[in-house]
Amino acid sequence: MPLDAFTRLPPALAADCVDGLAAGIDTVAVRAAPTHRFLRYGWYAAALQAYGGAARTLTVAREGEMVAALPVVSTGPAALGLVGVPGCYWPFRSFPVAEDAGVEVAEALLGRLARSARALRVGPVYDGDPGLELLKAAAQARGWAVLDRFVAHSWLLDIAAKRAEGPWPRNSTLRKNRFHEKHLGSHGALDWRFVSGADWDEAAFDALAQVEQKSWIAARTDGSDAKFTGAGHGGFWRAAAADPVIAQMLWAALLRIDGVPAAFSFDVNAGALKYAIANSYDPAFAKHSPGKLLYYRNLVRAAEDGIGAVDWGAGDGGYKQVIGAEQGPAIRDWLFVRPGLPALGARMLRGVWRRSGKPEGTRTVAEAISPDADSDL
Template structure:
């Protein structure tokens, strides 16, 4: 661990190995909420890492920029790690200001970030990321921006107020449930907190294997299909706080998992991380039954927003989702000439 004092701001900047527990403290009071941005969230799937930590004048953590190696080792680039969704971001306590980021990114410790480092996808309106961008520019960094999609959300409060689902949708769901019941014994499994076990991860992986992701792609977009994908989430679930935030709704027929949703509850917001169903049962609408069950549970639990991630093939809109905010992928480059050379490549979507 290396430490540098910055004056006149009386901040302390250090580079800590890995993803220290100070991240958990910052996550609890993070400027942008996003309380899931904890040590195990960053560490899941990242073999090694470092964290640029900024402490205030009394030694309390103020800012954290966790990173891991990114791209060819020869380039020395780094990125903020974490699962693709909900997203990645830096951490900032409520008292953090752009000038604090500027001081940190102008300090000798910032050299450990490399000549370039990546943050994304991140909400374009994320308060911590906005302070970071402002501070980084003041410290002489160039920030290249790539659009990474538009997020769709469902207003659960509105659904709750007017009654959800609608009568016509409820009739359809009852028909789907009755038809699904003809296939065998229907069972719903709910997993959260201490209920997480290997069987839940394997059940979701078996669904992905028999879904279009497993049968029509190389499986890289799956979350649980392959051992290394399950290992990432197993690592995140080792944190009891994250285990309580992460939840799964699994539909089984005669003991066989046929559909699931995998979500993260962060205060009033539920993030839909993943969901899938067995392709052979698409005509039974098992995926729709599971999605609607997860939304009904979120409404019953008093949550306000279902954040369903980027893009929509039509099913999100059908459930009442609307475009809400944009995601961006940011590349921070120290050398202005290098930034000029990389700009077109990055902004065309090279990442």
């Protein structure tokens, strides 16, 4: 019988759910898109350590090889049966799926999820996220309700495109930066350096926290949104850096003046994409633009290291557009609600869910508090 007479059977899928974080999360992460390979066991473990919660992990294996891992924690009133993806809001909350995973993998995930939860929250996450898109397609095919609410617009700087157009940064920009750097040096010796990999220790994180404690975020807010202080999210990033693979992706540009931290830019380098997580500076030096000087150094180094684009996330687009960023994908919060009465009820409340977000085009809370927070850049 000729080979083409045989029908190729679809690969066998096995869905499972284990208490805690599955060891196989890292197996999936290394097979995920390069932009999502930081979504490792250590990432979720850091979130549980910093923010609490008891995790379960839904997994899907294809012919014995794990291709999806969805960690979840219970959230909201227990009666709702709602679970969400743990993690940090920066750069987003999602889960790893192998690059070659298909919709059938997400269907298996949802089928297993329906046995223990009524609804799943994913996000905030970017439009086009690989795991999100598979879940949306599977949910729509299986009768789940799919609800979204807008969070913010993102901003994207295409370094490769800028460099293809001609010299970048422009010579005029570099001349201005040298002028400011000369005058900044009148305050003391300037020490520019980068931190990554094994360099991450308590002293490195403390230096970032020291800058935040002098910045607008400490002066104008309660400090809970600071990324590196004890009152903010410092516990998460310190715990995440315990994973050497994640630590290698964590990157900071740091300026010290006479040995004292004065400005920083903190990123996650994921393949050819840099996620700009946070930047801050000591306002005592604002006249000479330390943040701008530092970040241009950071961008030049990024281009030299093969970074092709910078994802600046949400926030004030003013200074980002000056550097050359353009509006990128929207960031949204998603609910996937189990078929039957839960899905029916969710569809009736779709408008309530959307109104709990932000109308598209509105400014974020950070922008409203401090429109000039990052204008130094």
